[in-house]
Amino acid sequence: ETAVFQTPNYHVTQVGNEVSFNCKQTLGHDTMYWYKQDSKKLLKIMFSYNNKQLIVNETVPRRFSPQSSDKAHLNLRIKSVEPEDSAVYLCASSSGTGGAEQYFGPGTRLTVL
Amino acid sequence: AQSVTQPDARVTVSEGASLQLRCKYSSSVTPYLFWYVQYPRQGLQLLLKYYSGDPVVQGVNGFEAEFSKSNSSFHLRKASVHWSDSAVYFCAVSITGYQNFYFGKGTSLTVIP
Numbered sequence: 001e002t003a004v005f006q007t008p009n010y011h012v013t014q015v016g017n018e019v020s021f022n023c024k025q026t027l028g029h030d031t032m033y034w035y036k037q038d039s040k041k042l043l044k045i046m047f048s049y050n051n052k053q054l055i056v057n058e059t060v061p062r063r064f065s066p067q068s069s070d071k072a073h074l075n076l077r078i079k080s081v082e083p084e085d086s087a088v089y090l091c092a093s094s095s096g097t098g099g100a101e102q103y104f105g106p107g108t109r110l111t112v113l
Numbered sequence: 114a115q116s117v118t119q120p121d122a123r124v125t126v127s128e129g130a131s132l133q134l135r136c137k138y139s140s141s142v143t144p145y146l147f148w149y150v151q152y153p154r155q156g157l158q159l160l161l162k163y164y165s166g167d168p169v170v171q172g173v174n175g176f177e178a179e180f181s182k183s184n185s186s187f188h189l190r191k192a193s194v195h196w197s198d199s200a201v202y203f204c205a206v207s208i209t210g211y212q213n214f215y216f217g218k219g220t221s222l223t224v225i226p
Binding site: 004033040041042043045048055090092099100101102103104105106107 | 145147149151154155156157158159162164201203207208209213214216218219221
């Protein structure tokens, strides 16, 4: 049963455009994450966020930014997409305590032409 | 620093055969250990989790994993695979007090009917 929802499923856009992906969780968790998964299936954490703290992976380009309206939502905005941004973006949530498992959404596949 | 190594990028087995997917971790403290599975065009799903107790932990769909502190390993096993087990399997570690996961690079499993 899906409890982490992502929209859209797919998005195709041109270089330089701005895109925004949505993520919502209904698990009551207080921590959410964005991961980038490349074509080789490698997972790279981009952000983790709860209502107290945003942790940014220092390797993430500044054109990426998370946006949260409440603890159930964490959107991802890319200001000006580049070809290397083509990937699957996975949203996850957890209770935030050490060792808590993360629950993942189905992902948004971005293709940049 | 924590790290996870999955030495086998691809594994192919025949349906009905037994399976072992290897995972080795590096951590200065005892970590939480996880196995996730990712079916095509889906997000990651939790198979099982371990922190303490019986070193053999049971998961969903007949999967189990065995923790070995001496070998710093957490190998995944299944007695008899089905073609529907074809997927990418990820090993991950998490440390008490931290929120982030450290994922391995994944092992792509193909089950031949």
